């Protein structure tokens with residue numbers, strides 16, 4: 001039995017009983033494209049067997065590097081963007097104390113983990129440098145291409161700070177580079193400077209890379225178990241192996257969201273009821289958005305954080321344009337539960353909840369919201385996860401990775417490229433005056 005469960009039972013109003021079965025032939029074809037490499041983007045499928053086939057020697061090196069960083073750094077700065085940021089950030093948030101970075105060092109015992117290079121905000125970088133102050137820190141620069149502008153700029157700045165604080169030689173020992181095994185500016189620099197390096201595997205695109213060194217080093221530095229994470233993913237790999245829709249819940253998810261998409265439900269909201277899962281949705285948004293949004297089609301991936309957003313987006317979800325579907329990732333047992341205390345007088349009218357727990361209220365909110373949204377015309381699916389352990393996260397990551405890949409093939413696109421991302425980059429290079437872009441720069445400046 002699967003460790004996590006996909007619940008489609010609330011879709012009856014929106015999907016007829018026959019429809020899932022009628023998707024089987026297409027799902028079987030999509031499964032074959034994915035597993036036999038006959039589909040578009042076949043060079044980027046190494047994540048499929050990665051939970052078993054990963055580089056064990058590198059895995060041990062990641063653990064050792066994490067131990068060194070834990071022993072010599074109070075702050076760990078992780079520099080990257082997109083797939084070189086979101087997976088690590090969502091996992092560090094998901095697996096640790098909600099206020100991990102705010103805990104006193106004596107209690108946390110592992111370095112604070114901050115992320116940079118995920119925007120071009122100068123204030124953000126300035127404030128982070130200010131926050132680090134004169135404390136010991138190390139840097140993990142992550143970039144598969146090794147040439148992405150945002151992390152490249154941030155890396156220069158933090159490298160400069162390391163050299164200023166520690167001198168050239170020691171600075172090099174505090175830089176960890178995660179990049180392509182053979183090429184790219186970062187690869188070349190890491191080799192020339194002797195940084196300890198880890199690999200973003202060739203056959204794994206950025207948004208599928210969280211279980212490689214990209215995610216593993218920051219996660220290990222935070223003290224979470226990367227062994228459990230990989231084990232969860234490996235068990236999910238075994239679980240979601242059948243093309244048979246009655247047996248494979250990740251494929252059911254892919255099929256249902258495509259059935260709904262074709263009925264006009266063109267936006268999917270990924271929802272949670274735990275604030276430390278907000279970044280999980282951001283990770284999923286890149287996974288789904290870059291994989292599926294192309295050729296002028298694709299489900300638009302959005303998200304909402306409940307119950308918080310019920311008090312802002314809730315009105316729209318209930319009664320706005322009816323193009324929304326929702327997938328809730330619900331934690332069945334929170335890390336900690338808290339009881340509603342008793343009061344001698346019931347001035348706030350909460351007496352009926354005395355002795356009940358907050359998670360009881362959270363779960364009733366989830367149930368009530370689900371039914372209200374269905375009544376309002378929003379198809380609702382949910383993925384129940386038993387807890388927020390590393391094992392469960394590994395499992396969940398694999399569920400969505402394979403679900404989205406199959407979903408992309410069902411929609412007739414290449415789920416593993418992202419050609420559209422280049423358009424803004426080209427314009428930005430031209431406007432910044434990067435050599436080779438002079439002519440375009442002139443044309444764009446005329447338009448501004």
Ligand SMILES: O=P(O)(O)OC[C@H]1O[C@H](O)[C@H](O)[C@@H](O)[C@@H]1O
Pocket residue numbers: 081082083084142143144145146147148151206207290418421
């Ligand atoms: O890891 P990098 O090469 O720096 O790429 C970081 C990100 O860059 C672009 O935005 C791509 O579209 C993303 O898929 C990628 O994750």
